[in-house]
Amino acid sequence: MTTAAPGSYGTGPEKLLSPVLSEIWDEPESWTLETYLRHDGYQGLRKALAMPPDDVIALVKEAGLRGRGGAGFPTGMKWQFIPQGDGKPHYLVVNADESEPGTCKDIPLMFANPHVLLEGMLIACHAIRSNHAFIYLRGEVVPVLRRLHEAVREAYEAGYIGRNVLGSGLDVDITVHAGAGAYICGEETALLDSLEGRRGQPRLRPPFPAVAGLYACPTVVNNVESVASVPSILHRGKEWFRSMGTEKCPGYTLYSLSGHVVNPGQYEAPMGITLRQLLELAGGIRPGHRLKFWTPGGSSTPLLTEEHLDVPLDFDSVAAAGSLLGTKALQCFDETTCVVRAVTRWTEFYAHESCGKCTPCREGTYWLVQLMRDIEAGKGTLSDLDKLADISDNIFGRSFCALGDGAAAPILSSLQYFRDEYEAHIEQRGCPFDPAASTLWADQPSTAHQEVNA
Structure with missing residues (x-):
C-alpha cells in the first residue's frame, strides 16, 4: 500500500x-x-x-x-x-x-x-x-x-x-x-x-x-x-x-479491486475516486486486453461497462449511473470473459445461498438457474430472454431481503448491455467464446462455491 x-x-x-x-x-x-x-x-x-x-x-x-x-x-x-x-x-x-x-x-x-x-x-x-x-x-x-x-x-x-x-x-x-x-x-x-x-x-x-x-x-x-x-x-x-471524498459522501474507504487487473488488492482512497483512477494505481487491465464489464459493489450489483469508467465511486453517483456502490467490490472482466457464463455462476451462487423463506427468491432463483444454464449450453430459445427478464422483475423488490434483488440485478443489467451475447449463445447453439482464452474460472464441473470464489 x-x-x-x-x-x-x-x-x-x-x-x-x-x-x-x-x-x-x-x-x-x-x-x-x-x-x-x-x-x-x-x-x-x-x-x-x-x-x-x-x-x-x-x-x-x-x-x-x-x-x-x-x-x-x-x-x-x-x-x-x-x-x-x-x-x-x-x-x-x-x-x-x-x-x-x-x-x-x-x-x-x-x-x-x-x-x-x-x-x-x-x-x-x-x-x-x-x-x-x-x-x-x-x-x-x-x-x-x-x-x-x-x-x-x-x-x-x-x-x-x-x-x-x-x-x-x-x-x-x-x-x-x-x-x-x-x-x-x-x-x-x-x-x-x-x-x-x-x-x-x-x-x-x-x-x-x-x-x-x-x-x-x-x-x-x-x-x-x-x-x-x-x-x-x-x-x-x-x-x-470531510476534507476527503465528496460533499454527500465524505471520507475515505477501502476498494476491493479484483479480476483481470495487473495488481489486484485493497486500495484505500477518498470516496468519489473513479475506476479509471484505481486502474491507474493497479497497473491497468492485464496487458493486451481491454475492460469489458465490471461490478461496482460485488456480484449483487448491476453491471457497468467501459463507458462508466469515469463515474465517481460514491453512493449517489453510482446510483445515478444505474447501479449500486455496495461493498465497493470492483470486479473487472476483460473481453475474453463470457458474460452469460459469469452471470450463470453468480446466479447459481444466489440460488444455493437463498434461505428459502420467501417464495419469490426460493422459486425465482431456481428457475433463473435453469434458464441460464440452458442458454449457456446453447439449448435456450429467444423467448427464454423474456422469461429471464420477467422472472427477475417478479423477484426484484418482492423478497424479504436484498438477496433476491442481488440475484436479479446481474441478469437484468447484463441483458441491458449484452443482449447480443445472449442471442449469440442461442443462435450459435453454444458459447462463442474460447474457454482457454479466459482466466476467469477454470474449466471444471460447476459448483457454486468453487467457481464463484475462484
Whole structure:
C-alpha cells in the first residue's frame, strides 16, 4: 500500500491514496496493542468518553460518515434511532460476515488491525449507551477469529474493555461470535437470528433492529469498516474527515479491486475516486486486453461497462449511473470473459445461498438457474430472454431481503448491455467464446462455491 497525504489529489497515482485504516497494515505485528498505541491508538476513545453520548452521535452525523456495508445509510443517524430511557439493554452488533463475491475488505482489516475495530465499538457503545457488543464473524476465517480473540484479551487486560473503562464509569463487554457460514447471515436481521441460536433467516420488518433487535432489545448493526472509521473522526475531527471524498459522501474507504487487473488488492482512497483512477494505481487491465464489464459493489450489483469508467465511486453517483456502490467490490472482466457464463455462476451462487423463506427468491432463483444454464449450453430459445427478464422483475423488490434483488440485478443489467451475447449463445447453439482464452474460472464441473470464489 503506497502512502500519501490523506485527502490529497495530485498528478501521480500515489496521490490518490488515503491510508488511514490501512496505514499500519505493513508494519511488523500491526495487530498488537503495542503497535496500535504507538499510532495514537485509543485516543479517539479518550476524547469520546469525555463527551456526553449525544454529542458523540452529533459529531459522527456532522462528519457525514455513511455505512460502509453496502446501503450507505448515515452511521450517526442509525445510532440516533436507539430509544433512550426505555429501561432495556442496548446492544451493538458488528456485521463481520463478509461474504459478497468479490468483497475482501473487512477480513484483512480485522486481521491486520483488530484494535481499530475494538476502539470504534467502544465509542459506539458509549454513544448508544450499550454495555455489551458482539462481533459476528464468518466462521471459516479462523486466523482472523484468533486475532480478534487475542486483541479482545489484550484490551481487557489493559482496561479498555470491561468494568469502568479508563475510569469513565462505562462498563462494556465484547463477545466474538463465529458464524456457521451462510451468505444470508450478512443480512442484519438474519444475522441477529443466527446470533440468538436460531436458523439465519431474514425477519419481517417492522419492528426494525433499533426498536427490537437482538433479544428483542434496541440494537445497532454496523459493518466492520463503518465502526473502524469512527476512531479517526473523534481523534482528528469532523473537518479533517470531510476534507476527503465528496460533499454527500465524505471520507475515505477501502476498494476491493479484483479480476483481470495487473495488481489486484485493497486500495484505500477518498470516496468519489473513479475506476479509471484505481486502474491507474493497479497497473491497468492485464496487458493486451481491454475492460469489458465490471461490478461496482460485488456480484449483487448491476453491471457497468467501459463507458462508466469515469463515474465517481460514491453512493449517489453510482446510483445515478444505474447501479449500486455496495461493498465497493470492483470486479473487472476483460473481453475474453463470457458474460452469460459469469452471470450463470453468480446466479447459481444466489440460488444455493437463498434461505428459502420467501417464495419469490426460493422459486425465482431456481428457475433463473435453469434458464441460464440452458442458454449457456446453447439449448435456450429467444423467448427464454423474456422469461429471464420477467422472472427477475417478479423477484426484484418482492423478497424479504436484498438477496433476491442481488440475484436479479446481474441478469437484468447484463441483458441491458449484452443482449447480443445472449442471442449469440442461442443462435450459435453454444458459447462463442474460447474457454482457454479466459482466466476467469477454470474449466471444471460447476459448483457454486468453487467457481464463484475462484
